[in-house]
Amino acid sequence: MELIHLAFYLGLIIFLVIVFAKAIKIATAPVHLRWELYPVAHEKGKAHYGGSYLEEFEWWTKPLQKNLLGEVWTMFQEIVFLKGVWEHNRSLWFGSAPFHYALYLYVVFTILTLLSLIFGLTPTIEGFSNHSIIKFLNVLLWISSIFGIIGAIVLFLKRIFDSNLKLYSNASHYFNILLIGALYVTSFIWLLSSENTIQEIFGFYLGVFSFSQIPSLPIVGYIHFYLLSFFLFYLPFTHMTHFFMKYFTYHKVRWDDEPNLPGSKFRKKLMEQLNFPVQWSAPHIGADGTKTWLIIASSPLPTKEKKNG
Amino acid sequence: MAEKRKIKITDISNPNLQPLVEVAPTNTIELPPPYDKLEDLPGFKKLSEATRQSVDDSLDGVVAIGVPKPKTPEEEQELVEKFISGLIKLFSKENNWTFLQPLVLTMEHCAKCQTCSEECPIFEASGYEEIYRPTYRAEILRRLYFKYVKPGSPLLKKFQVGDIDLNWTLISRLVELAYRCTICRRCAQACPIGIDNGLITHELRKLFSQEMGIAAKEIHDKGTVQHLLVGSSTGMTPEVVKDNVSFIDEDLSERLGIKVESKWDIEGADYLVLHNAGEFLSWPENPAAFAILLDAAGIKWTYSSELLGYDGVNYGVWYDDFQFSRIAMRHFEIAKKLGVKGIIMGECGHESKSMAIIAERIFGNEIKTINTMSLIEHIVFSGKIKFDPERNNFPVTLHDPCNIVRLMGIVQPQRRVLRFLAPKFREMEPHGVENYCCGGGSGFAVMTPYNFLDWRIHISGRKKFKQILDAFKDEPPGPEVPKYVCAPCSNCKGQIRDILDYYGAKEKSGIYYGGLVELVVNAMADLKEPFIDFSMM
Ligand code: SF4
Ligand code: SF4
Numbered sequence: 154m155e156l157i158h159l160a161f162y163l164g165l166i167i168f169l170v171i172v173f174a175k176a177i178k179i180a181t182a183p184v185h186l187r188w189e190l191y192p193v194a195h196e197k198g199k200a201h202y203g204g205s206y207l208e209e210f211e212w213w214t215k216p217l218q219k220n221l222l223g224e225v226w227t228m229f230q231e232i233v234f235l236k237g238v239w240e241h242n243r244s245l246w247f248g249s250a251p252f253h254y255a256l257y258l259y260v261v262f263t264i265l266t267l268l269s270l271i272f273g274l275t276p277t278i279e280g281f282s283n284h285s286i287i288k289f290l291n292v293l294l295w296i297s298s299i300f301g302i303i304g305a306i307v308l309f310l311k312r313i314f315d316s317n318l319k320l321y322s323n324a325s326h327y328f329n330i331l332l333i334g335a336l337y338v339t340s341f342i343w344l345l346s347s348e349n350t351i352q353e354i355f356g357f358y359l360g361v362f363s364f365s366q367i368p369s370l371p372i373v374g375y376i377h378f379y380l381l382s383f384f385l386f387y388l389p390f391t392h393m394t395h396f397f398m399k400y401f402t403y404h405k406v407r408w409d410d411e412p413n414l415p416g417s418k419f420r421k422k423l424m425e426q427l428n429f430p431v432q433w434s435a436p437h438i439g440a441d442g443t444k445t446w447l448i449i450a451s452s453p454l455p456t457k458e459k460k461n462g
Numbered sequence: 463m464a465e466k467r468k469i470k471i472t473d474i475s476n477p478n479l480q481p482l483v484e485v486a487p488t489n490t491i492e493l494p495p496p497y498d499k500l501e502d503l504p505g506f507k508k509l510s511e512a513t514r515q516s517v518d519d520s521l522d523g524v525v526a527i528g529v530p531k532p533k534t535p536e537e538e539q540e541l542v543e544k545f546i547s548g549l550i551k552l553f554s555k556e557n558n559w560t561f562l563q564p565l566v567l568t569m570e571h572c573a574k575c576q577t578c579s580e581e582c583p584i585f586e587a588s589g590y591e592e593i594y595r596p597t598y599r600a601e602i603l604r605r606l607y608f609k610y611v612k613p614g615s616p617l618l619k620k621f622q623v624g625d626i627d628l629n630w631t632l633i634s635r636l637v638e639l640a641y642r643c644t645i646c647r648r649c650a651q652a653c654p655i656g657i658d659n660g661l662i663t664h665e666l667r668k669l670f671s672q673e674m675g676i677a678a679k680e681i682h683d684k685g686t687v688q689h690l691l692v693g694s695s696t697g698m699t700p701e702v703v704k705d706n707v708s709f710i711d712e713d714l715s716e717r718l719g720i721k722v723e724s725k726w727d728i729e730g731a732d733y734l735v736l737h738n739a740g741e742f743l744s745w746p747e748n749p750a751a752f753a754i755l756l757d758a759a760g761i762k763w764t765y766s767s768e769l770l771g772y773d774g775v776n777y778g779v780w781y782d783d784f785q786f787s788r789i790a791m792r793h794f795e796i797a798k799k800l801g802v803k804g805i806i807m808g809e810c811g812h813e814s815k816s817m818a819i820i821a822e823r824i825f826g827n828e829i830k831t832i833n834t835m836s837l838i839e840h841i842v843f844s845g846k847i848k849f850d851p852e853r854n855n856f857p858v859t860l861h862d863p864c865n866i867v868r869l870m871g872i873v874q875p876q877r878r879v880l881r882f883l884a885p886k887f888r889e890m891e892p893h894g895v896e897n898y899c900c901g902g903g904s905g906f907a908v909m910t911p912y913n914f915l916d917w918r919i920h921i922s923g924r925k926k927f928k929q930i931l932d933a934f935k936d937e938p939p940g941p942e943v944p945k946y947v948c949a950p951c952s953n954c955k956g957q958i959r960d961i962l963d964y965y966g967a968k969e970k971s972g973i974y975y976g977g978l979v980e981l982v983v984n985a986m987a988d989l990k991e992p993f994i995d996f997s998m999m
Contacts, residue, residue, distance in 0.1 A: 179563065179566070179567065182555070182562055182563040182566070183555050183559035183562055183563065184559070184823075185559070185560060185561050185562065185563045185564055186560045186561065186820050186823050186824065187819045187820055187822070187823045188561070188564055188658075188661065188820075189819070189869070189871075190647055190650055190651055190658075190868065190869065191867070191868055191869070191870070191871035191873075191895045192871075192895060193871060196871065199871070199873075199874075202873055202874065202894060202895070203867075203868070203871055203873055203894055203895030203896075204871050204872070204873045204874055205870060205871025205872065206871075207818065207819075207833060207836070207870050207871060207872050208835070208836055208871065208872050208873065208874055208875055209836060210832075210836040210837060210839065210840035211830070211832070212836075213827065213830065231654060235654065236654075237577060237652060237653065237654030238575065238577055238654050240652075241577045241578070241580060241581065241652040242575060242576065242577035242580070245575055245576075245577065249575070316468075317576045317579065318574065318575070318576060320470065320471065320592070321471070321574040321576065321597060321601060322574060323621070323622065323623055323624040324621050324624075325621050325622045325623070326574065328621075390618075390622075391622070392570060392571050392572060392573060392622075394570075394571065395571040395573065395655045398567060398570075398571050398655075399571075399655055399656055401563070401567055401656075402564075402567050402571070402655060402656025402657065403656050405563065406563065406564045406567065406656065406658070407650075407656050410871075412822065412827060413822050413823050413824075413825075413826045413827060414826075414827065415826070420826075423823070423824070426559045427824070429555070429556040429557075429559060430556060431556065431557060431784075432551060432554075432556070432557055433548075433551060433557055433672040433673055433784070434544070434547065434548075434672075434673050434674075435671060435672050435673055435674060435675040436675060437675065437682075437687070437784075437785070438672055438784050446787070449784055449787075449788075450784060450787035450788055450791050450824075451788075451791060452788075453690070454687065454690050454691065454788075
C-alpha cells in the first residue's frame with residue numbers, strides 16, 4: 154500500500170459519506186411552506202408559459218396532471234446547455250460552459266474507465282494504444298483537459314477583473330478554480346508527455362480498487378491523482394455540492410406545488426411540526442419556549458401588544 | 463452624477479461611512495418624454511436634522527423603518543446579542559421549520575456568479591447601486607450564518623465565505639436593507655442553481671420582527687396588529703365597513719340604474735367573498751363590480767361582518783410567520799362558521815397567494831379558495847351574461863401581479879378575458895411570469911414614512927412606469943385618449959396610483975388604472991350606463 158492509495162481512499166470515502174449525509178439531512182428537513190416559482194416544469198400543457206393547475210376554476214375537481222418529462226427536459230437543458238447562464242449572463246457562459254463540460258467529460262471518462270476495467274474490455278499494459286476504447290478515452294481526456302484549462306482561465310480572470318464578480322469572490326473561489334484548473338493542467342501535461350496515459354490511469358484504478366500495487370506512474374500522474382484525491386475530500390464541504398443540491402432547490406422548493414389534500418404524504422409531518430415549541434422573543438409572539446406553533450397561531454395577541462396596537 | 467463610491471461587503475458595519483451609499487434618482491431606466499427629464503422632478507425628500515438624530519438613515523439616506531438609535535453602548539450590545547439569538551433561531555427547525563430547507567439551500571450553495579443581478583428592477587433603477595444587488599443582502603446574511611450558526615473551524619469558514627463584523631451599524635442597516643426588496647423573486651427565477659435571494663429578504667424581516675420586534679409600522683402596528691384587534695388593517699370596524707359598503711351600493715345603484723346589493727352574513731351562501739378592505743376605501747367600484755358580476759352569474763355569496771371576516775389581506779406573509787398564521791387561521795375559521803364551500807378571494811395578489819398556497823399547506827384545503835382570475839374567466843365564458851366588448855374600446859394593458867402570476871402560475875385566465883372583452887388590449891414587455899413588480903410589493907405600497915415614498919417611486923417603481931408608458935407608445939400621447947392599466951391586485955393598484963400621481967400621468971397622458979372586474983362589468987351588455995367613468999377616476 155502506497156501513500157497514494159491512502160489519499161485516494163480517504164478522498165473517496167469522505168466524498169461518499171459527506172455527500173450522502175448532506176443529501177439525507179436536506180431531504181429529511183422539515184416540510185416547508187409552499188414557495189414555488191413559475192414556470193414549474195411539470196405543469197402539464199402549461200409549463201411553457203409558466204401556468205399552473207391553479208388556473209383551472211375549482212381545480213380540485215379535476216385530476217392533477219404532472220408531466221415528469223417536463224422536469225427531465227428542463228433539468229437536461231440546465232445541465233447540458235447551462236441555459237440559465239446562457240440567457241441571463243452570456244459573458245460568464247463562455248467560461249462556465251467549458252468549465253462544466255470539462256467536469257462532465259472527466260466524470261464520463263472516469264466512469265467509462267472503471268466500466269472497461271470491470272468488464273475487462275481493455276488491456277492495461279503498455280503498447281495497445283491503437284485499441285479503440287483507449288483511443289476514445291484518450292480523446293475524451295484531451296477534450297476534458299483543454300476545456301477545463303480554458304474554463305478555469307476564463308473564470309479566474311473574470312473573478313479578478315469583472316467587478317461584479319470580484320466583490321463577491323473569496324479566497325475559496327480562487328482556490329477552487331485553481332485546484333480544478335490544476336487537475337486539468339496535470340492531465341494535459343500527462344497526455345502530452347506520455348504515450349500511455351490511459352493505460353497508466355487504468356493501472357492506477359486497477360491498483361487502488363484491487364488494493365494492490367500501482368504500476369509506477371510519471372510524476373505528473375502522481376500529482377494528478379493526489380489532486381484528485383484532495384478534490385474528492387474537499388468538494389463536499391464547498392458550495393460546489395450544488396451539483397446534487399440542485400435537485401432539492403428545484404424539485405423540493407421551486408417546483409414544489411403539492412397541495413395539502415387529505416391523505417397527502419406530508420400531513421403527518423406537518424402536524425408534528427405544528428407541535429414544535431417556539432422560542433422567538435418578540436413580545437407579540439407570546440412564546441415561552443413551551444407553547445407550540447399551533448397554540449400561538451390560535452391564540453389572540455398577547456396583552457402587551459394590544460396596548461401598543 | 464457624482465462618481466459612485468465603491469463599497470465592500472464589510473462596509474456595512476463601518477460606522478464612519480454616513481451614509482453607506484448616497485441614493486438619488488437616476489436615468490438608468492430612461493423614460494420617454496414628457497417624463498424624461500430627471501431635473502424637472504423633485505429629488506428625494508431631505509430628512510430633517512431632528513429625524514436624522516433619532517432614527518437611523520445610514521444605509522442610503524432613505525428611511526422605511528426608522529430604527530431608533532440605541533442610547534448607550536450597553537443598549538447597543540443588548541441589541542447585538544438579541545440579533546445573534548434571532549439568527550440562531552432562524553436556522554433552527556423548531557423555530558423556523560416553515561422556510562428552513564430553502565433558506566439553508568440558499569445560504570450554502572450560491573456560486574456568486576451574479577447571473578441573478580441583472581434581473582432585479584431595483585438594482586437597475588438605482589444605477590446599479592451595490593447595496594441593492596440581489597446578492598448583497600444575501601452575502602451579509604451568509605457571512606453571519608457561517609460565523610455564528612454553522613459549526614466548523616472559524617478559519618475555514620473565513621476562507622470559504624469571508625468575514626464580517628457584527629455591530630449595531632450592520633444591524634440597523636440590514637433592517638433597512640430588508641425593506642429595499644419587493645420579494646418579487648425575479649432574481650430567483652434567473653438563478654441557475656435555484657438560489658432565492660428574495661427569500662433572504664423575507665427571512666431577515668422575520669428575524670427582525672419575531673425576535674427583535676422591529677418591523678415596518680404600516681405592516682405591523684397599523685397592519686397585522688390592527689387587523690387582529692380591530693378587524694381590518696384599514697382600521698375599519700365591522701360597523702364602519704357595513705356603513706361604507708351600503709353607501710357605495712346606494713351611490714352606484716343610483717348612477718348605474720341597477721340594484722347593487724352587498725350581502726352580509728347570509729346563511730346558506732356558497733361563498734364568502736373576502737376583498738382586500740382597502741378596496742372599500744380607495745376603489746369602491748371594484749367590490750361593487752364584483753357584487754354585480756356574482757349576482758348576474760347567479761352565485762350565492764356573502765360578506766362576513768365578523769372581525770377579520772371582511773378584510774382578506776394578510777400582511778404577515780411579508781414579515782412574520784406567526785402574524786401570518788393567526789390571520790390565516792381566523793379567515794378559515796370564519797368561513798367554516800359561515801358554512802360556506804369556499805372563499806372567493808378578491809383582486810389582491812398577496813391575499814391570494816397567502817390563502818391559496820401558503821396557508822393551504824398549514825391548514826389544508828377543507829375550505830376551498832377560489833382565485834379571482836379563474837372565477838372571472840369561468841363566469842365570462844359561462845354564457846350566462848351577455849357582453850359587448852365594444853364598450854371597452856380603449857387601449858388596455860395588463861400588469862401581472864407577482865404573487866398571482868410568477869408565484870402562483872395564474873397567467874392565462876385574465877388574458878383570455880381581456881382578449882375577449884378589450885379589443886385594444888396589448889401586453890407589456892416582458893409579461894407573464896417574467897413580469898416586473900409594480901414596485902409596491904412586499905408591503906411597500908402601503909408604506910410612506912419619511913422619504914420612502916420617493917424611493918419607491920424612483921427606484922422600485924420606475925421599471926413598471928417605463929413598461930406602462932411603452933405599452934401605450936403607439937397611442938396618441940396626450941390625455942385625449944384614455945388608456946387603462948388593468949392591475950388585478952389592490953397593492954399593485956396602490957403603487958400604480960402613486961406612480962401615476964407623482965408624474966401627473968393621468969393629466970399628461972390620460973393613463974388610468976383599475977382592476978379586471980371593472981372591465982368585465984363595463985362590457986356587460988345589459989348595463990344601461992357604462993360602469994367605467996373616466997371622468998370620475
Ligand atoms: S443567487 Fe444564483 S445567480 Fe445569483 S449569484 Fe448566487 S448562484 Fe449565481
Ligand atoms: S426579489 Fe425582486 S426586488 Fe428583491 S432582490 Fe430579487 S429581483 Fe430584486
